Amino acid sequence: RQNAVAFIGLGRMGANMAYNLFSKTYASNPATKFVLCDAVPSVALDLKRRLETEFNGLDVQVVLKPEEAVKAAQTVLTMLPSSPHVKTVYTEDGGILPTLHALASHHTLLIDSTTLDVDVARAVMRDAENAGAKMVDAPVSGGVAGAKAGTLSFLVGGPDATYKLAHPYLSMMGARIIHCGPAGAGLGAKICNNLVLGVQQIVVGEAMLLGERLGLDAGVLAGVINSSTGACWSCHTNNPVPGALKEKAIEPPCERDYEGGFATALMLKDMNLATQGAQKHGTALPMGTAAKEYYDRIIQANPVLARKDFSSVYTALREDKPS
Ligand code: NAD
Secondary structure (H helix, E strand, C coil), rough: CCCCEEECCCCCCCHHHHHHHHHHHHHHCCEEEEEEEEECHHHHHHHHHHHHHHCCCCCCEECCCCHHHHHHEEEEECCCCCCCHHHHHHHHHCHHHHHHHHCCCCCEEECCCCCCHHHHHHHHHHHHHCCCEEEECCCCCCCHHHHHHCEEEEEEECHHHHHHHHHHHHCCEEEEEEECCCCCCHHHHHHHHHHHHEEEHHHHHHHHHHHHHCCCCCCHHHHHHCCCCCCCCHCCCCCCEEEEEEEECCCCHHHHHCCCCHHHHHHHHHHHHHHHHHHHCCCCCCHHHHHHHHHHHHHHHHHHCCCCCCHHHHHHHCCCCCC
16 A cells, blocks of 8 residues: 555546646656546546556556555545535545544555535544544645646645645645644635636626627626726636636636536535535525525426526526516
């Protein structure tokens, strides 16, 4: 298990993160072994093929179960959709923690980058500690483009010493690694950030649509907002109107019919995490609750939007009528 790194969950984010982590680790330490695992084995095999073709000598083992991954590697990263998947991969039979309990291993580092419920994550992290492992929550900000470019921001929760152990791995996938506090703090920060983002993407869509109907050119309006007090990522990078961004570092999902990017279903999940957390902690979220209900409503009305980028909320606004 020494000198081996495993990555479980190779979706839109995970596949890009694993590519950067494995290729950069291999460049600095060619003796490292690599392990990939996903519920859909073909995505792991595709990534194995890509890495082995591009990097002569890099050897990737594909395994079907988390249990095999943790038996093969002492460092395991996970990037899964949400709480139920993390529970499955970590705590159920054939999962990481029962396997570690059986191995009685005291040298495993676990890094979970999933955005999930803070309480579920804290329970898993306590269980990991009982199994003798060290674990951090390390959710990310920066989207698929950041995952590809290796410029993600990692928001990390966990003890200082574990943060230091995780840092070298995270720095191969990200440009900013922020230690937010103890276990669960990374997730708390992530959920609050996405609360802002979820509201902003809707209101940017509203403003772009209202502007068009007031007779404004989309490019002119985006330019004004982006150089004024309304400037935000949802307008200057993830602008929902095709052609509105004149200067862009990366192509926004609206230019490819809202494919790729951050799925509306995942944004709805994050808005639910925020509103449920707020309820538990007696916090009023009038804007967050309204935004959550809107994402929910548009997915119900048009299920195709669930897997499109959440800036596709703009296409739903175009069809909507004032209530
Ligand atoms: P995704 O749905 O594209 O990928 C998830 C992957 O996990 C899939 O390949 C799936 O097969 C795999 N998986 C599910 N259950 C599994 C199991 N039991 N065992 C092994 N593999 C399993 O999701 P994504 O867009 O990569 O997002 C992953 C996480 O990152 C989510 O929590 C999301 O909220 C967060 N996130 C996503 C973005 C983004 O822009 N997509 C940005 C920031 C954070």
